Amino acid sequence: MTAVTPLVHPHAGIGDFTIRDVIEGQTAGQLIVAADDWGWWTTLLGGDTIAPSTGIQQTVAHGLVRAGFLARRGHRYHLTHTGHDVGKNRGFVRCAVRGWEPTFRRLSGAAHDEYIPAATEPGEVARACTDIARRRPEIFATIGASIAAGTPGCTIDLGCADAGRVQALAGLAPREQFLGVDIEDEVIDAATVDVAKLGLSERITLLPGSVQPEPQPPAWLGKIDRESVTTAMSFFLLHQLASDGDGIAAVLRGWMEWFPNVRRLVIGDGYLLEAEHWTQQPWFSPTYEIYHTITGVRLWTQLEYERAFADLGWSVTRRMEDHTMLVTTILERG
Ligand SMILES: C[S@@+](CC[C@H](N)C(=O)[O-])C[C@H]1O[C@@H](n2cnc3c(N)ncnc32)[C@H](O)[C@@H]1O
Structure with missing residues (x-):
């Protein structure tokens, strides 16, 4: 033998x-x-x-x-x-292949750098994120239903990109007004044209600018009725603002000061799941983690998000997992 x-x-x-x-x-x-x-x-x-x-x-x-x-x-x-x-998952592919490729490409010249500043293709990242969001319509339906159930108000999307989420929610909460703000002027310009084509300009206002709370309030804040905002949403941006600033609670506290009547938060973000080998984590988690590590943007654990929410008096009313690490939380306060 x-x-x-x-x-x-x-x-x-x-x-x-x-x-x-x-x-x-x-x-x-x-x-x-x-x-x-x-x-x-x-x-x-x-x-x-x-x-x-x-x-x-x-x-x-x-x-x-x-x-x-x-x-x-x-x-x-x-x-x-x-x-x-x-x-169904093509948004993740677009993000890695087109959106983040310019950043990964810079690794070659960055052997001695501490970090690589993110050099994304903003339009591709925006479209990728909207496609990722669209693959789970029931998450949208839940957000839309919770907005539509209360007294109509104004929902702001902080870091709205191509306004894909705002457009979808406008259909689900027909009496709500929407605002969207993003730092990429060109993405906002293109999204404004799309909103007009859909006949939604009366209900959706998009503005360019930063949503990072700073000692000086941003210019766009002076153009809106801050008191009218009752729901503040942000998807896949809080981790970055929290890294650049002073943590999750500091960013949320800044938004609560901007919008004194906010009674609902909708926060979607990628949580940090750690594992030594790529194949021990769900797909996209290692790519997401490596991309953020090389750009110096921190990822935060579920515990860190939930501690910040609780410290500021927010209670979780819904927690919805998309891909294992992408979590959307709806929070309310009395
Ligand atoms: C990963 S994308 C998420 C897009 C969108 N929220 C979604 O989930 O579909 C992050 C977005 O935040 C925007 N952004 C980055 N820094 C920002 C800032 N300081 N203020 C406003 N928007 C910002 C980017 O231009 C980009 O559109």
Whole structure:
């Protein structure tokens, strides 16, 4: 009897990446984003098939078949089970492939730097975040229902990006007014055009500016009726403001001073989940953690968020997990 030789490399650990995963994963990411820019995932997730009409489109479709995301029937293509998963999660792919790529690229020249200032593609990050939000419509429905249930007021989205969330909530809470503020002027300009096209300009006002509480109030605050704001929301920004400033509670305290009548907070953010190996964490967690570590932006644990909420007198009314580490919390105070 001869001994059976194991087929795995002697130094490979369970779940280690192979060279194939690294190279083909990168190409698959590019194909997924291109297909998204052509509207393919929206069509496919809507239950329709796609029919590539050019050589380039056929090459991408064929690549997506080889990756296992599409299946071909005649000259049309439909989603596989994995393809469905990929389409639903394409926002995460866009964020890593397009949004954060300029920052990761800078690693090469930064061996002796402490941090790399984030050099994102703001439009891509904005769209990625909106796509991530859209994949869990029930979270939106819960936020919309909680806003619509009370006396109508004004909801502000701090760091609203392309106003995707505000637009969706405007449909769910039809008597509410909405404000959105983001530091990226161009993203706000493009979102303002979209809001006008949707006929929502009467209900949604978007302003450029910073939402980081500073000793001097920002200029945009002088243009709004601060007392009218009853709900303050912020998604995937608080961790950064808290790192640049003086922690989570300091940022929330600043917002509470800006908006004296705020009675509801909706905070969505990525929590820190620590593990030594990539494969011990849910997907996207290692990428998220590495991106933030190289830019010097801290991530915060669930306990740190909840301690800050409690210290400021906020009670959790709903806590909704999207991806394992992306948590949206609705909070109220008396
Ligand atoms: C990760 S994105 C999240 C976008 C959006 N809240 C969402 O979840 O769909 C962070 C957003 O915050 C904006 N931002 C960063 N720093 C800011 C600041 N100091 N004031 C206002 N917006 C800021 C960025 O331009 C970007 O649109």
